[in-house]
Amino acid sequence: xxxxxxxxxxxxxxxxxxxxxxxxxxxxxxxxxxxxxxxxxxxxxxxxxxxxxxxxxxxxxxxxxxxxxxxxxxxxxxxxxxxxxxxxxxxxxxxxxxxxxxxxxxxxxxxxxxxxxxxxxxxxxxxxxxxxxxxxxxxxxxxxxxxxxxxxxxxxxxxxxxxxxxxxxxxxxxxxxxxxxxxxxxxxxxxxxxxxxxxxxxxxxxxxxxxxxxxxxx
Amino acid sequence: xxxxxxxxxxxxxxxxxxxxxxxxxxxxxxxxxxxxxxxxxxxxxxxxxxxxxxxxxxxxxxxxxxxxxxxxxxxxxxxxxxxxxxxxxxxxxxxxxxxxxxxxxxxxxxxxxxxxxxxxxxxxxxxxxxxxxxxxxxxxxxxxxxxxxxxxxxxxxxxxxxxxxxxxxxxxxxxxxxxxxxxxxxxxxxxxxxxxxxxxxxxxxxxxxxxxxxxxxx
Numbered sequence: 001x002x003x004x005x006x007x008x009x010x011x012x013x014x015x016x017x018x019x020x021x022x023x024x025x026x027x028x029x030x031x032x033x034x035x036x037x038x039x040x041x042x043x044x045x046x047x048x049x050x051x052x053x054x055x056x057x058x059x060x061x062x063x064x065x066x067x068x069x070x071x072x073x074x075x076x077x078x079x080x081x082x083x084x085x086x087x088x089x090x091x092x093x094x095x096x097x098x099x100x101x102x103x104x105x106x107x108x109x110x111x112x113x114x115x116x117x118x119x120x121x122x123x124x125x126x127x128x129x130x131x132x133x134x135x136x137x138x139x140x141x142x143x144x145x146x147x148x149x150x151x152x153x154x155x156x157x158x159x160x161x162x163x164x165x166x167x168x169x170x171x172x173x174x175x176x177x178x179x180x181x182x183x184x185x186x187x188x189x190x191x192x193x194x195x196x197x198x199x200x201x202x203x204x205x206x207x208x209x210x211x212x213x214x215x216x217x218x
Numbered sequence: 219x220x221x222x223x224x225x226x227x228x229x230x231x232x233x234x235x236x237x238x239x240x241x242x243x244x245x246x247x248x249x250x251x252x253x254x255x256x257x258x259x260x261x262x263x264x265x266x267x268x269x270x271x272x273x274x275x276x277x278x279x280x281x282x283x284x285x286x287x288x289x290x291x292x293x294x295x296x297x298x299x300x301x302x303x304x305x306x307x308x309x310x311x312x313x314x315x316x317x318x319x320x321x322x323x324x325x326x327x328x329x330x331x332x333x334x335x336x337x338x339x340x341x342x343x344x345x346x347x348x349x350x351x352x353x354x355x356x357x358x359x360x361x362x363x364x365x366x367x368x369x370x371x372x373x374x375x376x377x378x379x380x381x382x383x384x385x386x387x388x389x390x391x392x393x394x395x396x397x398x399x400x401x402x403x404x405x406x407x408x409x410x411x412x413x414x415x416x417x418x419x420x421x422x423x424x425x426x427x428x429x430x431x432x433x434x435x436x
Contacts, residue, residue, distance in 0.1 A: 029281040029291070037290050063247040072255050072290070073247070074331040084353065085323035088316075098306075105303040106324055113292040115331060135302065 034114040040071055040216050042111040044136055045206070048123045048185060049148030050177045051163055052155035054194040054202075058148060059120040061203045066116055069207075071216050074110060076103055077120040091174070097128060104132030111141045116216070124182040142215060146206070147188040150195045152177045252332040258289055258434050260329040262354055263424070266341045266403060267366030268395045269381055270373035272412040272420075276366060277338040279421045284334055287425075289434050292328060294321055295338040309392070315346060322350030329359045334434070342400045360433060364424070365406040368413045370395045 035041050045062070047055045059075050066073040082089075086102055089095040100123050110117040123129055129145060136143035155177070156164040167175035174180040185191075190209055192202045211218045253259050263280070265273045277293050284291040300307075304320055307313040318341050328335040341347055347363060354361035373395070374382040385393035392398045403409075408427055410420045429436045 028278050029285050029293075033285050034290060034292070037285060037288050060246050067247050067251050067255060070255050072252060072332065074252070074327075075247075076327070080327060080330070084326065085320060102303060102320075106327065108302065109292075109294070109298060109324065110328075110331070112298070113328070113333060114290065115333075 031112060031114065038072055038114045040114070040116070041142070041214075042114040042116060043142035043144065043210075043215050044107040044111045044117045044119060044132075045144050045146050045190075045210075046107070046123070046129065046132060047118065047120045047146045047148055048129060048188075049150060050152055050155045050182055051122060051175075052158045052160055053148040053150035054199070055120040055122075055148045057199055058192065058194065058202050058206075059118045061199045062118060062206050065203050065207055066216070069216065071116055072114065073116040073118060075118045075120055076107060076110075081106075097125075100125075100128040100132065104128075104135060107132065108135050108139060108141060111136065111143075112139065116210070122176050122182070124176045124180065126183045126186055129185070142213065144190060144209070144213075145185055145188040146190040146192060147185040149191050149193050154195045249330060249332065256290055256332045258332070258334070259360070259432075260332040260334060261360035261362065261428075261433050262325040262329045262335045262337060262350075263362050263364050263408075263428075264325070264341070264347065264350060265336065265338045265364045265366055266347060266406075267368060268370055268373045268400055269340060269393075270376045270378055271366040271368035272417070273338040273340075273366050275417055276410065276412060276420050276424075277336045279417045280336060280424050283421050283425055284434070287434065289334055290332065291334040291336060293336045293338060294325060294328075299324075315343075318343075318346040318350065322346075322353060325350065326353050326357060326359060329354065329361075330357065334428070340394050340400070342394045342398065344401045344404060347403070360431065362407040362427070362431075363403055363405075364408040364410060365403040367409050367411050370400075372413045 031042070047059055049055050056077060059077065063073045063075055081103055082099075085106065086099050089099050100121065103119060103121060107117045107119050123132075133143045133145065159165055163172060163175065164178065166172045167178040176182050190206065192205060194202055197205075207216070210216045249260070265277055267273050274295060277295065281291045281293055299321055300317075303324065304317050307317050318339065321337060321339060325335045325337050341350075351361045351363065377383055381390060381393065382396065384390045385396040394400050408424065410423060412420055415423075425434070428434045
């Protein structure tokens with residue numbers, strides 16, 4: 001419950017209002033109640049990979065594919081998180097850890113709400129990803145680690161924002177893959193070789209996994 | 219966009235996969251796309267009021283009423299926020315402000331996703347509530363301040379957790395309404411006199427407001 005409760009002797013006198021079909025329930029609305037409204041469960045797809053690996057591209061394409069199937073999906077990415085919830089965080093080690101922690105907690109809330117949540121952040125450390133997995137699994141929520149497995153040579157060649165170039169020139173310090181480690185996912189649920197496959201093939205692979213696991217309807 | 223993009227020359231060669239009906243889209247999935255899946259828009263109902271005023275009770279009852287109508291609603295409250303996202307915040311002035319700021323940012327993300335978001339926190343300061351309103355309105359999202367307008371005498375009489383008793387005894391310091399101010403909402407969209415009306419009447423009032431504003435279907 002929240003930060004206050006009504007005394008018990010009040011609820012017994014509550015009439016059922018026919019005009020709006022409001023029926024008094026003692027319990028809270030459950031995850032199953034929301035799944036009935038949506039026609040699917042919530043879960044978190046945690047996309048992790050180097051800068052330029054294609055996390056956003058895959059995430060957006062997956063979101064379109066799910067939307068077309070009538071599945072409520074939502075993407076958490078730098079755009080809607082770094083400028084809002086995490087606007088008061090910098091890029092030092094502690095703040096990067098806190099950045100991922102908060103995103104993980106928000107993803108958990110979205111998954112609890114019934115949303116297929118697509119998180120799209122480099123999230124380079126296994127311990128941080130494991131912690132996000134833990135809070136999901138402790139809450140009985142499905143967490144799928146999705147490794148956007150693109151070799152750094154390809155990422156650096158793409159370099160869509162010129163960040164690798166700046167990192168190589170020493171203008172950016174602590175850049176993942178250059179002078180800060182990217183810890184390869186130990187045992188990801190899904191390994192997407194976006195260097196070899198098309199975006200469509202990657203999305204097909206993701207949709208197939210979600211279907212196989214019973215998270216969305218085939 | 220997120221933290222990286224694909225180079226433009228890749229997208230032109232992307233085939234449309236017929237097998238999963240995936241069609242390439244250049245843009246991101248929009249709020250309108252999600253509203254089509256849900257059959258309604260998202261918004262935030264920001265419940266504010268004293269401890270014991272009935273925020274949770276009204277919130278839970280509203281959530282049931284919306285769920286019964288096929289509306290995806292989700293409650294943010296102390297239970298799912300204080301132990302997770304905001305577990306690293308205390309109860310000092312700065313942390314209480316940051317608590318409401320983060321909740322406001324998360325509510326905004328939920329509303330953006332299409333969810334009728336019900337926030338249930340005392341949130342005693344007008345400036346904090348105004349700031350949450352601002353980030354919603356700046357993003358083109360509806361924000362409804364809902365004053366759970368229960369006189370403190372009734373709240374203290376209910377005292378479901380014995381907190382008023384402890385505050386009066388000086389065992390809790392900085393308790394809203396006793397030795398810390400509750401700033402009355404200046405111009406709330408909805409004023410619920412839960413001391414005079416039944417929970418069902420309050421929920422009917424809320425559902426009527428949501429319908430009138432075109433946020434849910436009648």
